[in-house]
Amino acid sequence: MSSTARMRVIRDPRAVRRQIRRWRTRGETVAFVPTMGAFHRGHLSLMQRARRVADRVVVSIFVNPAQFGPREDFAAYPRNPRRDLSLARREEVDLCFLPDTAALYPEGMTTEVRVAGLEHRLEGRTRPTHFAGVALVITKLLHITEPDVLLLGQKDAQQAVILETLVRDLDLPVRVIRGPVVREPDGLAMSSRNIHLDVRQRQAAPVLWRALSAARAAARNGERSAARIKAIVRREIRKERQLRLEYVALVDARTLEDLKTLRGRVLIPLAARLGRTRLIDNVEFQVDGGRS
Amino acid sequence: MSSTARMRVIRDPRAVRRQIRRWRTRGETVAFVPTMGAFHRGHLSLMQRARRVADRVVVSIFVNPAQFGPREDFAAYPRNPRRDLSLARREEVDLCFLPDTAALYPEGMTTEVRVAGLEHRLEGRTRPTHFAGVALVITKLLHITEPDVLLLGQKDAQQAVILETLVRDLDLPVRVIRGPVVREPDGLAMSSRNIHLDVRQRQAAPVLWRALSAARAAARNGERSAARIKAIVRREIRKERQLRLEYVALVDARTLEDLKTLRGRVLIPLAARLGRTRLIDNVEFQVDGGRS
Numbered sequence: 001m002s003s004t005a006r007m008r009v010i011r012d013p014r015a016v017r018r019q020i021r022r023w024r025t026r027g028e029t030v031a032f033v034p035t036m037g038a039f040h041r042g043h044l045s046l047m048q049r050a051r052r053v054a055d056r057v058v059v060s061i062f063v064n065p066a067q068f069g070p071r072e073d074f075a076a077y078p079r080n081p082r083r084d085l086s087l088a089r090r091e092e093v094d095l096c097f098l099p100d101t102a103a104l105y106p107e108g109m110t111t112e113v114r115v116a117g118l119e120h121r122l123e124g125r126t127r128p129t130h131f132a133g134v135a136l137v138i139t140k141l142l143h144i145t146e147p148d149v150l151l152l153g154q155k156d157a158q159q160a161v162i163l164e165t166l167v168r169d170l171d172l173p174v175r176v177i178r179g180p181v182v183r184e185p186d187g188l189a190m191s192s193r194n195i196h197l198d199v200r201q202r203q204a205a206p207v208l209w210r211a212l213s214a215a216r217a218a219a220r221n222g223e224r225s226a227a228r229i230k231a232i233v234r235r236e237i238r239k240e241r242q243l244r245l246e247y248v249a250l251v252d253a254r255t256l257e258d259l260k261t262l263r264g265r266v267l268i269p270l271a272a273r274l275g276r277t278r279l280i281d282n283v284e285f286q287v288d289g290g291r292s
Numbered sequence: 293m294s295s296t297a298r299m300r301v302i303r304d305p306r307a308v309r310r311q312i313r314r315w316r317t318r319g320e321t322v323a324f325v326p327t328m329g330a331f332h333r334g335h336l337s338l339m340q341r342a343r344r345v346a347d348r349v350v351v352s353i354f355v356n357p358a359q360f361g362p363r364e365d366f367a368a369y370p371r372n373p374r375r376d377l378s379l380a381r382r383e384e385v386d387l388c389f390l391p392d393t394a395a396l397y398p399e400g401m402t403t404e405v406r407v408a409g410l411e412h413r414l415e416g417r418t419r420p421t422h423f424a425g426v427a428l429v430i431t432k433l434l435h436i437t438e439p440d441v442l443l444l445g446q447k448d449a450q451q452a453v454i455l456e457t458l459v460r461d462l463d464l465p466v467r468v469i470r471g472p473v474v475r476e477p478d479g480l481a482m483s484s485r486n487i488h489l490d491v492r493q494r495q496a497a498p499v500l501w502r503a504l505s506a507a508r509a510a511a512r513n514g515e516r517s518a519a520r521i522k523a524i525v526r527r528e529i530r531k532e533r534q535l536r537l538e539y540v541a542l543v544d545a546r547t548l549e550d551l552k553t554l555r556g557r558v559l560i561p562l563a564a565r566l567g568r569t570r571l572i573d574n575v576e577f578q579v580d581g582g583r584s
């Protein structure tokens with residue numbers, strides 16, 4: 001039997017736990033890739049990485065209402081489960097977990113999980129409840145799937161820092177691996193939301209990566225002033241009139257603390273609006289003689 | 293080799309996880325009894341119950357600073373690890389986990405876990421940060437010990453409800469069992485804090501249980517008014533001048549919602565001060581034809 005025919009698609013959390021425990025009882029290791037579906041090559045690269053680090057690959061597809069604000073795009077978020085399942089099969093995923101909202105958020109739920117010190121920075125300023133929703137759902141999904149390895153995308157760098165902090169603070173028995181940002185040939189970071197861009201917006205969008213690349217290049221050439229680096233990003237992005245920069249920051253990649261002077265591992269995250277679509281991107285690199 | 297000689301005493305969380313995983317790999321089940329030490333027969337009864345429901349019994353002893361308010365008795369809380377270890381050995385406990393505070397709360401911890409809807413009721417009114425501290429430490433301990441069964445004492449009824457809610461809301465893969473309140477012959481609920489009572493206070497303290505028993509007797513005789521049941525409790529307690537009742541409530545035993553009329557499963561929790569010692573107690577019973 002070919003491996004593509006064997007992918008299990010399960011909605012019931014208890015059935016997911018039972019299946020995964022059967023594997024673990026046999027001594028097999030499990031890697032888990034939580035997603036909101038609408039797969040692009042970024043997701044697939046995480047599944048490929050998962051395939052390499054564990055015996056079994058579990059992917060969840062769940063557009064998590066708790067991480068969308070009341071005026072955000074929960075309803076409009078792209079959904080295409082049939083295509084997703086077919087792509088997951090091609091990546092030899094062993095189990096796709098498609099929970100119903102009612103199964104994860106039954107009536108009367110009142111427990112909160114939050115990485116308090118990090119949830120209101122950067123993305124959290126305009127999305128104040130977002131990371132509490134992420135922390136809650138990932139905690140639940142980790143309890144259901146009990147994986148050895150959790151795979152997270154660098155595209156959502158703040159999310160990755162927050163979830164690594166969560167895992168460490170709560171002693172969750174899982175190793176976290178981050179996969180790199182996967183980009184289109186013109187540099188635009190892969191995102192499920194890119195399909196909302198019209199042709200002109202799509203042409204403008206790669207300026208985000210050009211701006212971040214210019215910032216990194218300046219740092220490599222010795223620039224150490226965060227203010228001047230951020231000015232470079234703003235100047236680049238202004239070249240595309242359609243884009244409205246929401247923020248650009250320059251922070252310590254581990255603590256997300258603002259830096260005035262570049263040192264150590266540096267993260268430059270940004271968010272911008274292109275029409276009604278909100279895009280994020282980032283670049284992370286080492287200064288002071290380290291590798292980028 | 294006798295079983296009492298085999299109890300492991302481990303301080304390092306990673307070593308605890310390794311040991312427990314070895315047992316689980318062999319197919320053995322694990323029951324976990326989290327405690328703050330200073331064992332009395334209430335703790336021991338939980339260990340005995342644990343012994344009956346699982347192959348391995350793990351007990352943690354940790355006076356959790358996060359669940360004490362700044363003006364509470366963290367420093368004065370009784371500690372007697374040598375006696376505790378000897379008692380645990382006698383109960384054939386397999387592993388005693390004695391974490392250092394620095395191991396559970398390293399610098400920079402910023403994650404919070406709270407059962408938001410229940411943490412500020414009853415005990416939470418005078419102890420506003422208490423249950424957030426309990427929820428955090430139990431989440432961590434469950435991640436370290438990964439037990440099949442978690443044993444909780446009915447003495448801390450609100451804590452038990454909160455932790456059952458936490459387990460359910462977060463899909464924690466553990467079954468919760470509550471052990472009954474264990475009492476002295478005169479009815480005083482066993483508590484590590486009872487050793488702070490002087491002779492006269494010790495003589496007065498059983499009025500709490502007499503008051504709760506009178507409330508239950510009234511309910512059994514058909515009284516359904518929460519106000520009148522609480523009046524009975526207050527009247528009884530007033531007979532002991534030394535006691536200052538902090539609160540008595542009459543709530544749904546599952547949701548902790550205030551009841552005006554008794555129905556279903558009812559919990560009557562109370563807290564009182566005897567000098568500088570704060571005591572809690574409760575009675576839980578079924579009305580409307582159920583068993584008490």
